[in-house]
Amino acid sequence: MLKTFSLRHNLDIKAFLYAYLAILNAMIRDIWDSIEWKEWRIPGKKQKRLFPNYRKDNAFKRALWDKYLKDWEYAAHWVDSALKTAFSIMRSWKKNYNRGRSE
Numbered sequence: 001m002l003k004t005f006s007l008r009h010n011l012d013i014k015a016f017l018y019a020y021l022a023i024l025n026a027m028i029r030d031i032w033d034s035i036e037w038k039e040w041r042i043p044g045k046k047q048k049r050l051f052p053n054y055r056k057d058n059a060f061k062r063a064l065w066d067k068y069l070k071d072w073e074y075a076a077h078w079v080d081s082a083l084k085t086a087f088s089i090m091r092s093w094k095k096n097y098n099r100g101r102s103e
Contacts, residue, residue, distance in 0.1 A: 016074060020082060023068050027086035030064060052094055053100075056087065 034055045039048050061083060069079045 019072075019074065020078060023072070023079065024028055024082045024086055027068065027082055028089060030067075031086055031090050034060065051098060054090060054094075061087075 029053055035052045037050045037056070038053055039050055041048050054074055063077060068082070069076055072079055
């Protein structure tokens with residue numbers, strides 16, 4: 001059995017949450033800017049469809065990590081968390097877009 005309890009504190013975490021949100025949005029923007037759109041012809045039709053492809057290589061991830069860690073005033077593992085979350089959001093968006101659910 002695991003017991004938990006609350007600890008009272010007087011810390012203001014709003015600044016941290018806003019900083020984390022800002023870094024997450026900036027990472028998503030950088031990943032979005034790396035998208036290359038590939039055009040594919042739909043078999044049996046004259047129509048074409050665009051499919052996104054963005055960079056996910058380790059060099060790109062390391063460059064993003066270095067870029068955002070430079071001015072980050074909190075623990076470095078939060079930059080790691082934001083990077084994983086940004087790539088997860090983009091992966092989810094890409095999957096939904098490719099299936100035709102891009103709203």
